[in-house]
Amino acid sequence: MCSKGVDMKIALLQGGLGQEAEVSRNTGKAFEKALVALNYDYVVIEADDNLIPKLISEKPDCALIALHGKYAEDGTVQGICEYLKIPYTGSGLLASALAMDKLRTKEVLSFYDIPTPKFAVFRRGEDDLESFDCSIKAPCVVKPVREGSSVGISIVDEQKDFKAALELASRYDRHVLIEEKVSGPECTVSVVKDQAFTPIEIRPKQGFYDYKNKYTKGATNYLLPPELSDEKIRELKDLALKVFKILDLHHYARIDFMMHNGSPYFIEANTLPGCTETSLLPQAAAHDGVDFNQLIDGLIKNARLDYEGVV
Ligand SMILES: Nc1ncnc2c1ncn2[C@@H]1O[C@H](COP(=O)(O)OP(=O)(O)O)[C@@H](O)[C@H]1O
Numbered sequence: 001m002c003s004k005g006v007d008m009k010i011a012l013l014q015g016g017l018g019q020e021a022e023v024s025r026n027t028g029k030a031f032e033k034a035l036v037a038l039n040y041d042y043v044v045i046e047a048d049d050n051l052i053p054k055l056i057s058e059k060p061d062c063a064l065i066a067l068h069g070k071y072a073e074d075g076t077v078q079g080i081c082e083y084l085k086i087p088y089t090g091s092g093l094l095a096s097a098l099a100m101d102k103l104r105t106k107e108v109l110s111f112y113d114i115p116t117p118k119f120a121v122f123r124r125g126e127d128d129l130e131s132f133d134c135s136i137k138a139p140c141v142v143k144p145v146r147e148g149s150s151v152g153i154s155i156v157d158e159q160k161d162f163k164a165a166l167e168l169a170s171r172y173d174r175h176v177l178i179e180e181k182v183s184g185p186e187c188t189v190s191v192v193k194d195q196a197f198t199p200i201e202i203r204p205k206q207g208f209y210d211y212k213n214k215y216t217k218g219a220t221n222y223l224l225p226p227e228l229s230d231e232k233i234r235e236l237k238d239l240a241l242k243v244f245k246i247l248d249l250h251h252y253a254r255i256d257f258m259m260h261n262g263s264p265y266f267i268e269a270n271t272l273p274g275c276t277e278t279s280l281l282p283q284a285a286a287h288d289g290v291d292f293n294q295l296i297d298g299l300i301k302n303a304r305l306d307y308e309g310v311v
């Protein structure tokens with residue numbers, strides 16, 4: 001853990017090499033505002049091709065990761081920090097890589113009987129697009145195994161659109177996840193330390209929660225608290241904490257669920273969730289009494305190396 005307090009030098013990592021670089025800069029801006037308010041010494045580092053030499057020359061005491069998606073949320077940046085012995089915020093290398101991979105996460109969680117929509121996989125280069133006989137038929141959801149912000153995802157309501165959806169998703173990853181479409185509503189649960197905050201119900205005004213509905217102001221209604229019974233809210237929170245533990249996540253995460261026939265089904269875990277002041281995790285935290293600066297201070301104070309404390 002970072003124990004030097006405000007005297008330490010923080011490297012705020014933003015941008016990145018993936019599809020979510022712009023989204024990441026928004027998180028970065030919000031983090032920077034908090035660092036100023038909290039009186040930390042910091043440097044903003046664009047996580048471009050020169051990230052490693054920049055980290056070596058800056059020698060920060062802690063990396064505050066404001067990145068999302070590929071090369072960031074998937075263990076890559078965590079591996080760099082591990083190698084350079086720079087404690088970093090959020091989950092470790094394996095937990096990040098696992099949670100980024102929607103297919104392997106579902107396989108692991110299924111082992112622990114966590115409900116998740118039925119699924120199949122298409123492997124580019126092994127399975128033939130023309131003859132691929134998928135066990136899951138429309139209505140289904142087709143997604144790249146490792147992406148974020150709904151990039152490359154299609155909801156397929158009619159079988160005739162299945163092939164185009166597979167083609168699109170396989171542009172973003174070698175493996176494509178095909179999931180049974182579940183009815184909703186959609187709920188996301190933010191976890192910080194060992195506390196699950198009140199879930200937020202997500203209701204896009206049109207269609208599903210795609211990139212546009214995620215980042216266009218007013219396109220989606222958010223219900224905090226959700227329109228669910230206290231019992232269902234408790235069930236969602238308990239499930240989120242269980243998933244957090246099974247995946248060995250560290251300090252914070254946002255876990256997405258969809259209700260299906262009245263019960264929560266796991267969709268995915270976000271290990272570096274959007275963190276502007278209006279993003280979902282900070283909103284849920286604020287609702288339950290944790291303000292934004294407190295949240296960022298907590299991230300920094302709990303930054304660590306996976307191999308910390310072992311020989
Ligand atoms: N099995 C499913 N059934 C219905 N809708 C889904 C399903 N899986 C995903 N979705 C919709 O697609 C959105 C994005 O999917 P998700 O797996 O969370 O990917 P991302 O990592 O891009 O956020 C979800 O927020 C939800 O609206």
Ligand SMILES: [Mg+2]
Pocket residue numbers: 149256268
């Ligand atoms: Mg999601």
